[in-house]
Amino acid sequence: MKFQPYVTEHIYDEMFESNEKCRSHYAMFKEKIEDLSTRKLMQLQHSTDKAQRAIGMTFNVYHDKKGKEKILPLDIIPRVINGKDWEVIEKGLAQRIEALNLFLQDIYNGGKILKDKIVPEELVLSSQDYLDPCSGITPPKGRWCHIIGTDLVRDGKGHFYVLEDNLRCPSGVSYMLENREILKRAFPQLLSSMGVRPVSDYPIKLLNMLQYMSDKAKPTVVVLTPGVFNSAYFEHSYLANEMGVTLVTGQDLIVENDFVFMQTTKGLKQVDVIYRRIDDKFMDPMTFRKDSLLGTPGLFRAFKKGNVALANAPGTGVADDKAVYAYVPRIIKYYLGEDPIIENVPxxxxxxxxxxxxxxxxxxxxxxxxxxxxxxxxxxxxxxxxxxxxxxxxxxxxxxxxxxxxxxTLSLSTVPTISKSKIDGRHVDLRPYVLYGEKVEVIPGALTRVALKKGSLVVNSSQGGGSKDTWVLYN
Structure with a gap:
């Protein structure tokens, strides 16, 4: 299977330089692909689609009148990132998450940054994601944002920029994990030969981080889902299963004397940490939306009294408001005294x-x-x-x-992508996942989302995008 002709004019391509010379960190993969016939490559691509359906890697698109579940198409050609570029991403995301956590703690506890007029007070306080009930709260261990999915893009010159922060219920990590397992079967031995960093220990790291939020030696952790009709339900059940914890809905939980319990066949069992995949305003009808049937009455009060840890903490959404985003470079400078390692898009x-x-x-x-x-x-x-x-x-x-x-309008970088029976460039973004427990840890992989339509810049799964496995190299 040959890549030529492959057009990269005026675009930064992750695999090829402007003269169609292969970048060094992709050389081994290019050699592997060119050893395959077109028929064999297409068979491998077809097998990935079948594997996704067999696993149940589906999501719902709420506005789709057909109402059927869809797979997030996985293109078999991975995005490969060398160790030097990843080091910049790691440092930049760690810096950003630390500053945003300090920002959240500040605005809910006095708002010094607002009084100092670094960020407009009206902008923060008028945000629909600023939650007055969170005023005066310090979450367990001082952590507001525990699981973060920050979207990055690469411009025509190859520079990374932060496109947006996702601090509430970032989704997609299950696709990162399953995409890797599928690609391992498609290209056995190639990942180890190229020195690709593993991501399979993410569930263990996630569980360790969640357990860190509690002072108990063996805390009980659950994953709280809105239910089977949620677009990301596959991920909720997948992560609960991989961590070996219980998947619950709001109706499975009960609050007594400001402690949270789940109902089991052996009676009530106290819950210490909740990885919630339910929006703030639906989590507790006593504090937020009174019409919510998804939450648990009294849950927020139990959190406020320190009797249960919630990841992510309620109220974090104000920090990923797209208007607040514009002030993140100033937020980093204010709290850390540093310039951003990764810049915002203007x-x-x-x-x-x-x-x-x-x-x-x-x-x-x-x-x-x-x-x-x-x-x-x-x-x-x-x-x-x-x-x-x-x-x-x-x-x-x-x-x-x-x-x-x-x-x-940035000219997003491209990655070679299979289109019918040929390989063509398609625009991509990058969503690395970050855990913030005892320390900030950037998972050495990411969900690369790809616009499957030629020339399109919209990579979202709900808008017809697909995904790629992301191979982060040791060097």
Whole structure:
């Protein structure tokens, strides 16, 4: 199977330089692929699809009228990252997570950064993800964000940028783990030959981090899911099974005397740590949404009294608000006295008159996002959409400017991807996963999301994207 002709003009390709010379860390993989016939490669690709369905790696798309479960297509050509680049990512994410954790502790306990006018007070306090009930709380061990999935992109010059932070219930890590298992079967011996770092111990590391949140010697840990109809239910059940802990819904839990218990066949058993995959405002109808049938009455009060640890802590969402994101470089400087190791994508805040004017005048060249939307929804990619869409977003921005930010359209890096019976470049992003327990630990792998449509910059699974295994090398 040959890669030529392979176009990389004006784009940073992860595998090839502009002269179609293979980058050194991909050389062994390229040799392996070129030893395969087109038929054999397509057979391997087809077998990955079958493996995903057999495992049950599916998700629901809420807006899909057909209502059927879908797989996240796995392209068999991995993204390979050398050790030098990964070292920068590790240091940059550790710095960022430490600063954001300090920010959360501060804004819920006095708000010195707001009083010092580093971040606008109104911006934080008006965010729909700022939770007044969290005021005065310090979570167990001082950790607000325990499991983080930060989205990175690489521009046309090969520089990494942080696209957004995901501090609430970041999903996708189960795909990272299962993608690796599938690729191991497709390319036996190749991963060890290339020196690819393992990710299979993630469930153990996750469990150790969750147990660290409790002062008990042997704390009881559970995974709290909204239920089988949630789009990420496969991941919830997968992680609970891999950690060897119980998967529960809100109805399986009960709060008595401000302690949390789960109902078992042997009676009530106290729960010490909850890895929750349920949104803040649905977790406790006594404190947040009274109409929620997904949560457990009294859960937040038990957390507030220190009788149960929640990962991630309620209220973390304000730190990944897309408007707050623009201030993260200042947040890092304020708390750590350092410049960001990984820069933000330049961001225009439509709440500021000067930025709003620029966005309205240049909307055809920008990516516009709702500050609280996710999954690729509420987004406009100016160069890829029509003038009528531009006008629609101009009206939305003008009517509620605080709800929108805008960024330049980056030419995301590409990775060779199988398209029908040939190999072609497709745009990708990168979601590494970070655990913050006793220390910050960046897992040496990631979920690479890929836009399967040629030229598309939208990689979200809910918008038709796929995934790749991410191979991080020792050197």
């Amino acid at each position: 961001t225009y805040l439509c709440r500021e008159e000067k930025d709003k004017k620029y966005v309205l005048e240049n909307i055809g060249n920008l990516v516009v996002k709702e500050t609280n939307a996710a999954g690729g929804y509420g987004m406009l990619i100016g160069p890829k959409t029509t003038k009528s869409e531009h006008e629609k977003f101009k009206k939305l921005i003008s009517s509620n400017p605080s709800n929108y930010i805008a960024q330049p």
